[in-house]
Amino acid sequence: NAGVTQTPKFRILKIGQSMTLQCTQDMNHNYMYWYRQDPGMGLKLIYYSVGAGITDKGEVPNGYNVSRSTTEDFPLRLELAAPSQTSVYFCASSYQDRAGYTFGSGTRLTVV
Amino acid sequence: AQSVTQLDSQVPVFEEAPVELRCNYSSSVSVYLFWYVQYPNQGLQLLLKYLSGSTLVKGINGFEAEFNKSQTSFHLRKPSVHISDTAEYFCAVSEFDDKIIFGKGTRLHILP
Numbered sequence: 692n693a694g695v696t697q698t699p700k701f702r703i704l705k706i707g708q709s710m711t712l713q714c715t716q717d718m719n720h721n722y723m724y725w726y727r728q729d730p731g732m733g734l735k736l737i738y739y740s741v742g743a744g745i746t747d748k749g750e751v752p753n754g755y756n757v758s759r760s761t762t763e764d765f766p767l768r769l770e771l772a773a774p775s776q777t778s779v780y781f782c783a784s785s786y787q788d789r790a791g792y793t794f795g796s797g798t799r800l801t802v803v
Numbered sequence: 804a805q806s807v808t809q810l811d812s813q814v815p816v817f818e819e820a821p822v823e824l825r826c827n828y829s830s831s832v833s834v835y836l837f838w839y840v841q842y843p844n845q846g847l848q849l850l851l852k853y854l855s856g857s858t859l860v861k862g863i864n865g866f867e868a869e870f871n872k873s874q875t876s877f878h879l880r881k882p883s884v885h886i887s888d889t890a891e892y893f894c895a896v897s898e899f900d901d902k903i904i905f906g907k908g909t910r911l912h913i914l915p
Contacts, residue, residue, distance in 0.1 A: 695846075724902075731812065733893065733907035734847075749902075781846055789835050789854055792903060794846035 693717050697782050697795035704772040704802045712767040712798050714782030722785045723765040724792065725749075725757065727778040734781065740765055772802045805830040805898045807906035815912040816884055824879040824909045826894030836877040837895040837903065838868055847893060853877065864888070889913045 698713045721742045726734040736749030740759040754776060756768040769776060779799050783792035810825040828834060835854050839847040851862025858870040868879045877894060894906040
């Protein structure tokens with residue numbers, strides 16, 4: 692059982708480039724989330740989804756976009772990368788909030 | 804609105820000594836409470852959770868936490884720590900099936 696799989700693990704982007712961070716889960720969870728983690732700041736919610744075709748903004752959505760065409764996949768798109776987007780990105784899923792979340796292993800992104 | 808405060812950003816503890824990581828939350832309604840652990844270069848893993856019932860919750864790796872409603876606290880404890888407990892620990896709160904909000908984390912340093 693793979694759980695939540697994130698790719699790539701590491702990436703270096705130049706300012707202004709775009710990329711998609713992939714997230715796939717095989718637990719048939721309806722709820723999926725994208726967080727960014729910066730040192731000493733905890734986790735900030737970027738976007739979330741409560742099911743296929745439904746997405747909503749979190750605390751820090753600017754500069755990002757998401758889509759949820761299937762239950763399994765929840766890609767995060769960065770358009771026009773900026774140094775402020777240098778961070779570690781985590782995808783998570785759950786079948787309901789009270790169950791707690793299952794996290795992927797993260798993508799470490801550096802924008803130079 | 805709900806929020807979580809982890810009072811210590813870093814906690815150094817000698818190996819085999821007891822440890823307490825402090826967490827306070829604010830909310831006007833009933834909440835679910837969680838502790839997650841993040842080992843170096845990994846994603847977050849659920850340690851334990853409080854949903855209802857007994858205020859003393861036991862989790863994995865010998866950790867436990869006590870819910871104190873009057874003090875709005877959910878402190879994490881372990882009677883004897885090991886080098887392998889070196890990690891960052893996140894307290895989190897969810898207001899009755901709403902999204903989980905994470906604290907900023909506490910780094911646990913185990914001293915030999």
